[in-house]
Amino acid sequence: MTNSKNYILAIESSCDDTSAAILCNTKVLSNVVATQEIHKQYGGVVPELASRAHQQNIVPVVHQALAKANIDKKQLSAIAFTRGPGLMGSLLVGTSFAKSLALGLNIPLIEVNHMEAHILAHFIDDEKQTAPKFPFLAMTISGGHTQIVKVTDYFTMEVLGETLDDAVGEAFDKSAKLMGLPYPGGPLVDKYAQQGNPLAFDFPKPKVDGLNFSFSGLKTSILYFLQRETQKNPEFVSENINDICASVQYTILEILMEKLKIAVEQTGITQVAIGGGVAANSGIRKRLKEAEETLGWKTYIPKFEYCTDNAAMIGIVGYLKFMKGNFSNQSVAAKARYAIGSN
Numbered sequence: 001m002t003n004s005k006n007y008i009l010a011i012e013s014s015c016d017d018t019s020a021a022i023l024c025n026t027k028v029l030s031n032v033v034a035t036q037e038i039h040k041q042y043g044g045v046v047p048e049l050a051s052r053a054h055q056q057n058i059v060p061v062v063h064q065a066l067a068k069a070n071i072d073k074k075q076l077s078a079i080a081f082t083r084g085p086g087l088m089g090s091l092l093v094g095t096s097f098a099k100s101l102a103l104g105l106n107i108p109l110i111e112v113n114h115m116e117a118h119i120l121a122h123f124i125d126d127e128k129q130t131a132p133k134f135p136f137l138a139m140t141i142s143g144g145h146t147q148i149v150k151v152t153d154y155f156t157m158e159v160l161g162e163t164l165d166d167a168v169g170e171a172f173d174k175s176a177k178l179m180g181l182p183y184p185g186g187p188l189v190d191k192y193a194q195q196g197n198p199l200a201f202d203f204p205k206p207k208v209d210g211l212n213f214s215f216s217g218l219k220t221s222i223l224y225f226l227q228r229e230t231q232k233n234p235e236f237v238s239e240n241i242n243d244i245c246a247s248v249q250y251t252i253l254e255i256l257m258e259k260l261k262i263a264v265e266q267t268g269i270t271q272v273a274i275g276g277g278v279a280a281n282s283g284i285r286k287r288l289k290e291a292e293e294t295l296g297w298k299t300y301i302p303k304f305e306y307c308t309d310n311a312a313m314i315g316i317v318g319y320l321k322f323m324k325g326n327f328s329n330q331s332v333a334a335k336a337r338y339a340i341g342s343n
């Protein structure tokens with residue numbers, strides 16, 4: 001039985017952020033994210049450490065989310081959780097927690113696909129964001145994903161293209177690492193790029209058919225380029241950091257925009273929504289604004305806290321499934337590989 005006010009507790013633990021959110025229907029009452037700082041010293045996410053940190057964080061994070069929303073757990077209508085895709089050890093923590101609490105409270109349990117959640121985050125009711133209209137194209141760009149998806153309605157999605165190797169956020173982070181910048185380097189590349197010349201250095205773009213992406217070749221060409229230049233001048237990176245970052249970012253954005261343009265041409269859909277941590281990049285935001293003026297697209301970027309991994313986006317999918325009575329049973333298990341639209 002649904003009430004006019006349905007309170008959903010959502011849990012996200014697919015990678016290195018432990019997050020819990022409380023939604024009242026489509027509105028977010030709280031969205032708590034504990035980012036695991038431990039990975040910084042290793043220059044990337046260490047799966048074993050991530051699982052352990054999730055186990056430490058999950059109960060305090062859920063308590064905080066309930067307290068911030070001023071909701072008692074007895075008021076909850078359902079519990080939504082990320083079933084996958086993601087790191088198995090990380091997913092197991094959120095999945096087990098959600099199952100146990102749903103069982104204890106005797107309320108419905110709702111599994112959510114993390115990739116669908118990145119897309120449906122646009123439908124969180126927030127004065128700072130507008131929801132795209134169906135059908136639209138969604139490009140999810142983060143440290144773990146790079147996909148272009150055709151979204152016909154809330155639960156009808158088709159992956160048109162995706163990365164064959166590294167995700168775009170990894171391309172930013174690995175390039176940054178080669179320049180000696182700390183992890184995650186994406187925001188720093190963005191910062192330095194704003195002062196640099198995007199055409200100062202030329203990096204090759206991969207030749208990948210259709211709407212798929214590849215970023216591993218770019219990383220290799222940057223490696224060789226930096227090795228060559230630092231042999232001639234050991235101070236090359238520090239003397240040219242702005243121009244290198246601007247050129248790397250320009251190449252990455254060219255790759256993304258080229259594929260988006262093909263997707264728009266192929267589908268005839270001009271509503272373009274992006275999400276994921278890389279959506280914070282000032283360059284991609286500028287390019288999308290330009291596309292609105294020059295190509296007549298309508299573009300959508302969620303609020304930053306709903307772009308990066310967060311439980312509020314799991315909560316909005318949880319609410320949509322709750323209204324349809326689409327519940328999971330207690331035998332549901334985490335899935336590290338979990339394609340959009342599959343079971």
Ligand code: KG4
Binds near residue numbers: 015143173277
């Ligand atoms: O969505 P997210 O928080 O976590 C993952 O699911 O990966 O995305 C993190 C990624 C990192 O690779 C980070 O470097 C990148 O997003 N990122 C950026 C910017 N802000 C975050 N990349 C480029 N420019 C930015 N401003």
Ligand code: ZN
Binds near residue numbers: 114118144276309
């Ligand atoms: Zn994600």
